Amino acid sequence: MELLPGGLKFRQLQVFRAVLRTGSTRRAAAELGISQPAVSQHVKQLEATVGLTLFKRSANRIVPLLEAWELLRNVEMALTSLGRLEASIFAMKNEEKQRIAIAAPSVFGFVTLPKVVAVIHAKTASNVRSISGSYEQIGEHILAGRADLGISRLPLDPRLFEWAPLGSARNVCIFHPDHRFSRQGRVDAEDLAGETIVDIDPQFAAHQMNFNALRFAGAEPDILVEFDCNGHEAGYVSAGLGIAITNEIIAREYAAFHLEARPVEPSALYHYVAIWQKGRTFSGALNTSLEAIIAAFLEPAADVPAPLAAD
Structure with a gap:
């Protein structure tokens, strides 16, 4: 199937995208259900068609050049439109x-x-x-x-x-119903001092906000476990292993865990x-x-x- 008068083919674009997504011709071949030599041939044909060198070849691997990543954006748009x-x-x-x-x-x-x-x-x-x-x-x-x-x-x-x-949501602290926070109307940063915390992975902005608030109050967080996906904290908190900071909309998803929630200050708005x-x-x-x-x-x-x- 040709997409342009210049001879650009749909399969070439599919293979090119798979190579960049998977990081190798071997994994691209496995994903597409074709041989590794066939992947390499499609890539070479694409380079010849567009008149650009897209990969640096060394030993048994190919490394995408800047031109490849720039082309990928347009390839994604074209394949998405066809899809x-x-x-x-x-x-x-x-x-x-x-x-x-x-x-x-x-x-x-x-x-x-x-x-x-x-x-x-x-x-x-x-x-x-x-x-x-x-x-x-x-x-x-x-x-x-x-x-x-x-x-x-x-x-x-x-x-x-x-x-x-x-909807919009501000931060809340979620905790086991027997926790001392159940007697408070709000949880401040200084209240978290000494608490075992179940916290989201450091790559997330919410992690930095929580840590900055604690350190501003002069407390160093005591992290029991880090998780990389919202939802994991509910199990740990319901087991009484610590408290967690999330927001009101996410906390709604924890109805089955019967946790309690209180506003947290300082807070962010989502x-x-x-x-x-x-x-x-x-x-x-x-x-x-x-x-x-x-x-x-x-x-x-x-x-x-x-x-x-x-x-």
């Missing part, structure tokens, strides 16, 4: 069996996404694919065409995404949104899915105690 075209044609032929792909941090699979899927199932004949990831990865899933809708947080690039507001690729045309099923996501965030979460007002 959308294929999905659109399929949906037009099979509207009654359209599949809706929703990308969201895995923590939303506790409470919010089950509500969303229940509505989609009741109102359409569509099935749902749930894709997890970090907020950055959610955007990548949308732009790559792997997901139709996503649950994410601002800021986002308005040149790439459109969004609908879902703005949650439903996102989709800019310019995306919505089918009836996709409109229903977006409405279901918005409605799920408007519903109060059962069994989650509202944070008490500060004293």
Whole structure:
């Protein structure tokens, strides 16, 4: 299949993207189900077609040059557009069996996404694919065409995404109901001194904010366990192994754990949104899915105690 008069072929672009995504011709071959020599041949043909050297070759490996990464951005857009075209044609032929792909941090699979899927199932004949990831990865899933809708947080690039507001949230401390914090209306940084903490991985901004607040109050955090995905903290906290700092919207997902929550100061403000690729045309099923996501965030979460007002 040729995409341009110059002879650029769809398969060449697929192989090129797979090599950069996987980091080697061997892994790209395994992902695509073809031989490693075939991958190398497609890459050479692409370089000849575009008239650019895209990889530095040494021994048995190829290393992407800057030109390769620059080309990848446009290749992603082209392949995403073709994927959308294929999905659109399929949906037009099979509207009654359209599949809706929703990308969201895995923590939303506790409470919010089950509500969303229940509505989609009741109102359409569509099935749902749930894709997890970090907020950055959610955007990548949308732009790559792997997901139709996503649950994410601002800021986002308005040149790439459109969004609908879902709600705003401030930080809360979650803890076992028997914890001393249950007698307080608010948790301040100095209250955390001496507490065993279950904390998100240092790569996340929330980690730095929590640590900075503690150190400003003159306390060094006592970290029992670090986790790399929202949701993991609920198990440790419910087992009485420590307290955790999250935000009000994430805390709603922990209804089944029967944890308590209190506002934390200092706090940050998070703005949650439903996102989709800019310019995306919505089918009836996709409109229903977006409405279901918005409605799920408007519903109060059962069994989650509202944070008490500060004293």
